[in-house]
Amino acid sequence: MRTHAVPERTATPRRYLMCPPTYFEVTYSINPWMDPTKPVDRELALAQWEDLRDRYLSLGHTVEVLDPVPGLPDMVFAANGATVVDGRVLGARFANPQRRDEATAHLEWFRAQGYRDVHEPEHVNEGEGDFAVTSSWLLAGKGFRSSPFAHAELQEFFGRPVISLELVDPRYYHLDTALAVLDGDEVVYNPSAFSAGSRAVLRRLFPNAVLATDEDATAFGLNAVCDGRHVLLPQGAQALAARLRAHGYEPIGVDTSELIKAGGSVKCCTQELRERGEEIAVAA
Numbered sequence: 001m002r003t004h005a006v007p008e009r010t011a012t013p014r015r016y017l018m019c020p021p022t023y024f025e026v027t028y029s030i031n032p033w034m035d036p037t038k039p040v041d042r043e044l045a046l047a048q049w050e051d052l053r054d055r056y057l058s059l060g061h062t063v064e065v066l067d068p069v070p071g072l073p074d075m076v077f078a079a080n081g082a083t084v085v086d087g088r089v090l091g092a093r094f095a096n097p098q099r100r101d102e103a104t105a106h107l108e109w110f111r112a113q114g115y116r117d118v119h120e121p122e123h124v125n126e127g128e129g130d131f132a133v134t135s136s137w138l139l140a141g142k143g144f145r146s147s148p149f150a151h152a153e154l155q156e157f158f159g160r161p162v163i164s165l166e167l168v169d170p171r172y173y174h175l176d177t178a179l180a181v182l183d184g185d186e187v188v189y190n191p192s193a194f195s196a197g198s199r200a201v202l203r204r205l206f207p208n209a210v211l212a213t214d215e216d217a218t219a220f221g222l223n224a225v226c227d228g229r230h231v232l233l234p235q236g237a238q239a240l241a242a243r244l245r246a247h248g249y250e251p252i253g254v255d256t257s258e259l260i261k262a263g264g265s266v267k268c269c270t271q272e273l274r275e276r277g278e279e280i281a282v283a284a
């Protein structure tokens with residue numbers, strides 16, 4: 001019998017930025033999940049969002065709240081509005097005109113909070129929708145939303161090596177629908193979302209990754225948030241939750257059924273505010 005110890009996982013306190021779905025609706029379609037002919041229950045969306053926020057709070061995390069803006073129904077997906085690493089902020093530039101003004105709301109919030117290093121990007125990037133942070137690398141998705149030029153801009157701004165990954169399935173239009181960072185350099189991903197070359201890159205960098213299936217991914221299981229130990233993910237992704245448990249993580253299923261109607265779930269609603277890393281000054 002093969003025995004291997006399941007590692008003990010440790011949670012570290014995080015700071016998240018979220019935006020309530022006060023004006024949530026599906027009136028346009030910019031990804032295959034969005035069907036404007038189907039009704040959404042905004043009150044239920046709000047209750048699901050509050051439940052997610054309360055779970056973060058009960059795990060000891062901090063949640064900052066961005067004021068929602070009327071006319072921006074996708075603003076609940078706060079992960080798309082910026083990328084914050086080492087307390088420095090790279091703003092977003094949305095691919096679709098319907099979401100463009102969200103980028104301004106995020107930039108204003110960071111400036112009002114006193115963040116000093118706030119950069120308005122030149123190229124299209126949808127924040128943590130396409131950018132993920134591991135201890136060694138920044139992972140960057142392209143193919144549907146973020147521009148490959150934004151990957152170079154990401155690397156130059158943060159001074160961390162960027163690994164470009166090509167997304168090939170329109171259902172997984174953002175990196176955070178196909179891959180989640182668990183802890184350090186540990187990730188979980190769905191290989192079928194990536195081009196052959198990107199799959200090989202992922203195998204090389206993350207030989208011990210937890211692998212997900214299309215079934216996990218269509219339940220939005222990769223749209224997960226991990227604090228090093230707890231993994232918050234949509235409750236429908238049960239097979240993935242079991243696999244994460246076998247790797248020592250503690251999965252926590254949450255109901256995000258209304259938000260999934262717009263093509264987003266746990267991670268999309270959660271932008272991580274990373275205050276400090278190893279102090280290697282970019283402008284040194």
Ligand SMILES: NC(=[NH2+])NCCC[C@H](N)C(=O)O
Binds near residue numbers: 034080176177262264
């Ligand atoms: N981080 C995410 N994947 N966010 C989901 C964004 C959903 C939004 N309706 C869009 O298509 O842009």
